Amino acid sequence: MEVKINKEIRDYQESMFFGLSLRQFIFSLLAVGIAVLLYFSLKPYFGTETVSWMCILGAVPFAVMGFFSYHGMTAEKFILNYIRTEIIEPHVLMFKPTNYYYEATKGCIEKHEKEG
8 A cells, every 4th residue: 555645734635525636525515506507598588508618618618626735735725816916906016227337337428538
């Protein structure tokens, strides 16, 4: 019998249902629920193939949110941080190059230019 042990204790995720963490399981159920809701609400108006594609497109964002992780942030934290940094508090970064060598030797350069 082999037991997997993570090198970093913070990377450990407990499997709750079907090998998924609780977060992954909840978002998977939410994706299935959205797909079923879309199917029954759109079936009278569209054909089967079109409805199936709409169900897939409607469920994918919720399914991805359960498994998404970027620099240790969940999807909700990532979206909130992105909105905060790009929309609410945008910063304009100005690049003003400075030639420190020229600044340090400006006096000598001007002296040599006057001499000749």
